[in-house]
Amino acid sequence: MSNLNYPYIVKSLPYEIVSLEPVIDKTTLVIHHDKIYLNYIEKLNLIIKENKDLSNYSILELIYNPFLIPPTILNKTLYYAGGIYNHELFFDNLTSNKHNMINGLFNKMIIEEYKSFDNYKNFILKLAASPINYHWIITTINCKNKIDTIGLKDNDTTIPLNLYPLLVIDIAEHAYFIKYHNHKDDYVNSIFSIINYDVVNERLLKIINKKKNS
């Protein structure tokens, strides 16, 4: 796991930067990973450099424990930490193996909640079409072990809501505009063919086992 300690580092993509084409074009992914995500890492490192008391915490610890952060830098610290955390979840739940089918326990829980994969996909498409300017659509598991899919703005995370992220989709303009222009729905429709459901199922099992043991 990356980013356990300051200075935080860029986590490499688990696939070649061109290999998500044609769903996500190389230029978009270069900008998204090598510039936007990198910028969040650099900005957070600068904040911690000036606030050395925070340097022993991982990015996740900062998000889980906002009371540790001085009020004057709270918003910007959580903004960059959240941006790093959400982007890493997003990049990691994509794959160059195209046309993956939803499977495993995640599939079972999606069917329980939405009755069909198409209903689930339509729910996400509706959220993405909302006039609220969401950066993220995140399918989570809640404290009752039920699936809950939500939209989040800016770099807000699911952590303060007590929701554990399973499948993260970035729907900010920077994630699709170069290729899809104003057709966000086409981007969201297409991205389902490059979701790594093995990673999503691993996250789900990890959370369920952790709850069992606690």
Ligand SMILES: [Fe+2]
């Ligand atoms: Fe993004």
